[in-house]
Amino acid sequence: MTITWDGPQGKILPVLTAPDTVLSTVGDEVDPADPAVVQLAADLVATMRVSPGCVGLAAPQVGVGAQLFAVDVTGHPKAATTHGAFVLCNAKIIEASRWKAGREGCMSVPDLTGDVKRAGRVVVAATLPGSGEEVTVTTDAFEARALQHEIDHCAGKLFLDRVAGAHAIYQRKVYL
Template identity: 70%
Template sequence: MSFDLSTLPPGRVREVVRAPAHVLATAGPEVDPTDPEVVQLCADLVATMRVSPGCVGLAAPQVGVSAQAFCVDVTGHPKTRAGHGLVVLVNARVVESSRNERAREGCMSVPDLTGDVKRATRVTVRGHLPGTGEETEVVTDAFEARALQHEIDHCAGLLFLDRVAGAHALHARQVYLDAPAP
């Protein structure tokens, strides 16, 4: 179900906003997936995700736009078991989910922390494709399921910080340097 990037205009890289920006804590409205501004926003999300090392997903609130739109691509990530390639959805929601499992998550909008978050291990997500507005469904599991839930949370005004069990479940993000320190 990989999204056909040729259906989007050229994307522009946008600045990623960080917590505690108000837009990250506000539920975004549903938007018209055929609106040219929404289509451009989706293209910008993909372009911004692509230039951000280690990034597997990005939602509209993370670039300062209160809207229900996001992209995910877990291709090549070491935790990926199965994936659908690039997924770009508008007004998406989880319609089915399985048992929960706790795992570590990070976020570009919270660059200094990671946290242990409980999420469904298998989900069915339904949303609309930008441009055509066609409704589509993604059935997935493991890391891709976690990434989709993380981005849907962003659209609802939630950060992974809102889902950790407490301070004991927060961790300083590991920083790996290419060269040894002097």
């Protein structure tokens, strides 16, 4: 079974930044067979691919209160397991273990990073846009962190909601 995205071409969408209210609203479950959901999935992949350093993008980040997100950690130095570029609908974490803190950033919080404790191994149940096929994704390391980060977006949470406190938030470094 493959989960790699092979849907239509998408268009590039603007990414919202905090404190936009869509980012703090729980997204609605989606019908994976709905053509609008399939198009939004394509748009998320297209927007993610043109955004430097982006490894995931959720529907709320482009102004849509929906439980849909794209992930691709391919080539990232912290990635161990990778499933390529994929999009999941209505994802739920069904197992989580090996918790540890790690630094996170987000396109919707462009000036900050923070230390967030997340599971280093997760099992996620979801459906694929288009086919509606039910899948279970088992992954670890950086891809597990990315999945949890995007699932949080769909639940109206930012990484800042998960940091231990102000001491764990940092100004993002700017490289010239």
